[in-house]
Amino acid sequence: MEGQYRVPVGEFEVETEVKKSRFIATGVPVASEPEMRAFIDSQRRRFPSANHHCSAYVIGAPAKPRAAGSDDDGEPSGTAGKPMLNVLMGQEVGDVCVVVTRFFGGIKLGAGGLVRAYGAAVKELLAEWPLEAREPMAALVLRFPYDQQGIIDSLIGRFEASVGGSDYGADVSLNLQLPQRNLDDLTAALDERGHLGVSYKVEL
Template sequence: MESYLIPAEAVTFNEEIKKSRFITYLAPVKGADKAKLFIQQIRDEHPDARHHCWAFVAGAPNDSQQLGFSDDGEPSGTAGKPMLAQLMGSGVGEVVAVVVRYYGGILLGTGGLVKAYGNGVQQALKILPTQLRIPQSEFLLVCDYPQLTMVEMLVQQSGGEIVHADYGADIRLILSLPTLHIDQIAGKLRDVSRGSLLLSPVT
């Protein structure tokens, strides 16, 4: 798995087209369930709006299992699909888009709707602050007390973190480490401990 961009925070973009008001929300989400919770939250905030169209890429940008979209009553293919196309084209992952429409009484036609919903997401993406998500995997590491400081230093240098520590006769650590660099990190741990520090994948 490669690293990819994710939203650093939520943003909103407002636009009025032929008396209809379009409010585009983009927010960071991890997983389809979280995306659906956010969509429901926006519905609750705008109960009087005519449509709450949405799309999400709730995992890595190339994870087709974590995609979803809905036209929410707009003509088929005029809202959710163009919104999803913008998200997928941006290369940003773990993101949900909801466009709330307050109908202004003038029909936009299918072409106008596609443009309105797609453009709303496109404009929101332009103002969206992003950060890099580096895929991590969890490993178990058992170490002695004198080795702990050295382990902590190596984990920190590698961009990982200690998720859980269990202090008994020895120390059992659950580490979250960058997936791309596991072999390198495992090699360093072996070298500094003369082969006693070994990573075991957490399944």
């Protein structure tokens, strides 16, 4: 389906060797930047004698991530984290963080060699890592008078939305999640009921 991307099922690790340098690529699913940072820190603690812990992450769909970035961790600028991130983006993998831990083997690889080695480590990881398809989702907060409950319930069903939270005060307030592909049609239907007190805010 158009717009789908792949996400990791769980933690996975592969090890490669290039000119006596060991490259340990470890990846995990992440849903937030704090999760990403915690994982990178855990890899530093796990391999305290390693020379480098280079990283790349994509949170959300690769085509339109909520956050994405990379870190060369002391390797020459652009030779480690960026090639890793390019592989994740190119293979359309999201909600992911990968750390490639390097133990230097005594032979310098040069800038081009580092780019190839770090990129290849992530490619090797993705080739074996169990991944599953995920569809991009959208979120919005919806407010409406109680007398609109019936039609709103109908729209929720029609556009495959789910209710993540609700508040029943003077009006009804719902937190909705739905497939990104249905967002424009749902908001168009809600706009038609704006004069009846229906309002919404799309969450970015």
